[in-house]
Every structure is written in structure tokens, then in C-alpha cells.
Amino acid sequence: MAHTDTGAGAQPIILYAMPGSLYSAKARAYLRKQRLAVEERVPGDPRFEAVVQAVGRWIIPVAQMPDGAMVQDSSAIIDAVEAAGLARLSAYPADPVARVLALIFELFGGEGMVRPAMHYRWNFDADNLAFIGRDFVNGLKPGAGPEEAEAVFAASSGRMRRAAEAFGVTPQTFAAVEASYLKLLDLLNAHFATRPYLLGATPSLGDYGLIAPLHAHLSRDPHPAAIMKTRALHVWRWVERMTSPDIDAGEFCGRTEYGEPASDTLKALLAFVAEDYLPELQAMTAWIDAWLDTQDPAVLGAAPIRRAIGRMTFTWRGQDITVGVFPYRLYLLQRVQDAADALSPAEHGALSALLSGAGLTPLLRLRTRRRVERRDNAEWWAPV
Incomplete structure (x- = not known):
């Protein structure tokens, strides 16, 4: 464009x-x-x-x-x-298969990485709290005095700590969340050692999905920032690159070609998505379908969808965890599936081979009987 x-x-x-x-x-x-x-x-x-x-x-x-x-x-x-034609670097890859991959990581970054983002923000107060407290107040009540600032942060942090529990971050899951994140960090570090952005020379929707937690929480808050800097230099450089208006890839010496987007390191990341996030998506779509059976269709379409419509329990990394059910995630999943449905037979075959090798093929089949659509800046249940 x-x-x-x-x-x-x-x-x-x-x-x-x-x-x-x-x-x-x-x-x-x-x-x-x-x-x-x-x-x-x-x-x-x-x-x-x-x-x-x-x-x-x-x-x-x-x-x-x-x-x-x-x-x-x-x-x-x-x-x-x-x-609007304002994009200098489109977030949508020109290659149709790469576009599906970008959408998968948009979904995973913004939704599948919420657990480590919330854990590393709210469960390391000794390192994080002074920084987060001032940062929140600067955004919510600029210029607040000490007493007002304390009240503002107490209210906002209380809500966010409760939200962390709704994402399955509890003392019982802390160790699993940390092990999962450190594995992901190592996989990302290996990948970004080979290319400046997720799929090559320029950022895509996948990069923008990943930067959401990896910048806002995991590279700004003091405790996880130290982990990233000491364990994953290439991820840290990618965060710097993603927050710059320039390509900022000097260490790649002007390269613009990186071969096939589906490198071994990207395949490893797709396999991680299958291991870490696919079980939640499977549980979510099953839960939503069962829930839809109990709802009046006319009432469903009369108002925007609440952010969370209930709670579900599923098995994640060998233990049962309880999380909120967020229909917005279904909307992002549909974006992946719609892009896959638009592929030619040859393109779909290439995508299927890639997802099958990663154990991620079920992602394309997780569809509920009623879609989620966005209009008027909100999510709505689409007409049947």
C-alpha cells in the first residue's frame, strides 16, 4: 500500500x-x-x-x-x-504463508505471554515496586503528591494483582511460569541471533505481538530486565530495535535476505507455541462452545461482549490451572484462521507441513459455532 x-x-x-x-x-x-x-x-x-x-x-x-x-x-x-495508506513498512508480510505465521505470533505474544508478563511484574516487589509505582502514577495521575500517589497505585496495583491470578499466575504455578519463560527466552535469543526481526529484515505483526509483553513488562521492569540483559542479549537488542523508528540492525551489516522465513529456530518457536499455548486455546474453544449452548442468542447479540465471560480449568505443564475466558482471544485466533483459509492449495500445503512438524496443526481447527467480530471499538458475538 x-x-x-x-x-x-x-x-x-x-x-x-x-x-x-x-x-x-x-x-x-x-x-x-x-x-x-x-x-x-x-x-x-x-x-x-x-x-x-x-x-x-x-x-x-x-x-x-x-x-x-x-x-x-x-x-x-x-x-x-x-x-489509510500511512504505513511505511506494512505489518503484513507479502508472502501469504508468512502472513499466517505473523498472525500466530501476534496472538501468542499479546495473549499467550501474559502469564510471564504478569508474574515477573507483580511477584518481585523488592526489585520492581518502586519503579512500577512511580511509572503507574505518572500515567494515571501525573503530578500527584505522595499520599495521593500511594492511593492511586494501591488501587491500580490491587486490580492488576487480581488480574494476574485470573491469568493463572498463583504460587502453585510460579515455578512452571518461570521455567516456561526462560525456555522461550532462550529460543528467541537463538532466533534473533540469525535475523533482526521475526520473519526477516523488517518487522511484522508477529514482532508487534511479541513486543507487547517483551517491552512493557519484561524489558522495562527491573527484575525481568536484568534477566533479559544477562541471559538473552539478542532478545534485548531486538527490543531496542523494535522501539526505534529505524531498522537498527547494524550487526547484520546491511543484509536484506535471510532465506526461508521458516528457519529451524522459527520452527522451534512454533513448537513452543504448541506446547505452551495450544492447550489453553483448545480448552477455551471447548468452554466457549459449551457456554454458548446455555445462552439466549438474541441476548448475546444485543450488547458488546464482556472482557471475561467466565473461568475455566485446564491442564498446563502438568498441573491444573484456572484462568479467565477472554473472547478477544477468539477474535485473534480467527484472524489466523481466516488468513490460512485464504491460501491457495499449494500455500496451504506448505503451511500444513510447517504446522504439523511443530505440533500446531490443531490451531487451524479450533473454531466455535459463533464468531467474535469487532465494531464500535468493542467485541460482539457475530450473527449465527
Whole structure:
């Protein structure tokens, strides 16, 4: 898609976000790579109240586009920029199979990595708390005095600690979460030693999905930042690269070709997704289908979907854990499946061989009887 000039004098995109927000990191990294005129504002800015009224709920990130339209959700912000012809580097790979791979990692990064993101933020207070406390207050109540700041952080951190439990982060799972994350970090480090971005020379939706937790939580908060710097230099460099408007790949000496996107290191990452996140997706789709059987179809379509519609228990890494059921994840899963459904027979064969080798073939079959769609900056159950 052609890139529209957004130089001096262009109306900026206004991004309502926070430095420590997972989904803000995804939108911010994408907008920086496009070198667009962007003005970032925190939700503590008095002007954010009008945004809340416009989108119908307190949520970030929200982008106010140059034409005044409000777009909520990091994926929707990316798609709005792409549709407006403002993208310098499209997040969607030209190769159709690579596009499916990018969407898989968009889903995994933003949703499948929430457990380590929440664990490493909220369970290492000795290292993290002073940093997180000031960071949160700067975004939620800039200029607050000590007493007000303490109250603001107590309220917000209390909500987030409860949210961590809803993602399955409990004392019983701490060891498994840490072992899982360190394995992933090693796999990512091996992959980013060979190429600057997930699928080659430029970032894709997969990179933007991964940067959400890997920047906002796992490379900014002090405790996990130290782990990344000492254990995974190539991941740390990729985080720096993803937060720069430039390609920032000097150590690759100007290379632009990296062979097939599906390298051995990428195959290992796909196998990790199958091991670590596929069981949750399988449990989620089964739970949602059973839940849909108990609901009145007319009532379902009358209002936006709540963020969480219940809790489910499934087996993850040898133990039963209980987590919230978030239909937004079904929406991102559908994006993967829709892209796969659009492949030619030859392309689908190539994708199937790749996913089969990684144990990830079931991902394409996990479909509920009712789809989730996005409109009016919210998720809705699609008509049957």
C-alpha cells in the first residue's frame, strides 16, 4: 500500500497509552516504525475523559486518527493505519504463508505471554515496586503528591494483582511460569541471533505481538530486565530495535535476505507455541462452545461482549490451572484462521507441513459455532 506523506505540518495521530502498558507497547512500536507524526498522551491527561466517552469504556491504547476517528485496540490501530495508506513498512508480510505465521505470533505474544508478563511484574516487589509505582502514577495521575500517589497505585496495583491470578499466575504455578519463560527466552535469543526481526529484515505483526509483553513488562521492569540483559542479549537488542523508528540492525551489516522465513529456530518457536499455548486455546474453544449452548442468542447479540465471560480449568505443564475466558482471544485466533483459509492449495500445503512438524496443526481447527467480530471499538458475538 502506498505511503502517504505525514511530514512537517501533518495532523498527528494522538495515542492515549502508558509506558508500562502491554498493549500500548504494541501500538507504539508500530507507529514509530512508520515514522508518523504521533503525540502520546497518558490516561491521566484531562483530555482522556472525552476519549472514554467516545469509546464507551476506560481502556488503552486508543488512537485518535488525523480525521478525528477514535480507534481502540492495538490490532485495530495497526489496521487503521494500513487502511489509510500511512504505513511505511506494512505489518503484513507479502508472502501469504508468512502472513499466517505473523498472525500466530501476534496472538501468542499479546495473549499467550501474559502469564510471564504478569508474574515477573507483580511477584518481585523488592526489585520492581518502586519503579512500577512511580511509572503507574505518572500515567494515571501525573503530578500527584505522595499520599495521593500511594492511593492511586494501591488501587491500580490491587486490580492488576487480581488480574494476574485470573491469568493463572498463583504460587502453585510460579515455578512452571518461570521455567516456561526462560525456555522461550532462550529460543528467541537463538532466533534473533540469525535475523533482526521475526520473519526477516523488517518487522511484522508477529514482532508487534511479541513486543507487547517483551517491552512493557519484561524489558522495562527491573527484575525481568536484568534477566533479559544477562541471559538473552539478542532478545534485548531486538527490543531496542523494535522501539526505534529505524531498522537498527547494524550487526547484520546491511543484509536484506535471510532465506526461508521458516528457519529451524522459527520452527522451534512454533513448537513452543504448541506446547505452551495450544492447550489453553483448545480448552477455551471447548468452554466457549459449551457456554454458548446455555445462552439466549438474541441476548448475546444485543450488547458488546464482556472482557471475561467466565473461568475455566485446564491442564498446563502438568498441573491444573484456572484462568479467565477472554473472547478477544477468539477474535485473534480467527484472524489466523481466516488468513490460512485464504491460501491457495499449494500455500496451504506448505503451511500444513510447517504446522504439523511443530505440533500446531490443531490451531487451524479450533473454531466455535459463533464468531467474535469487532465494531464500535468493542467485541460482539457475530450473527449465527
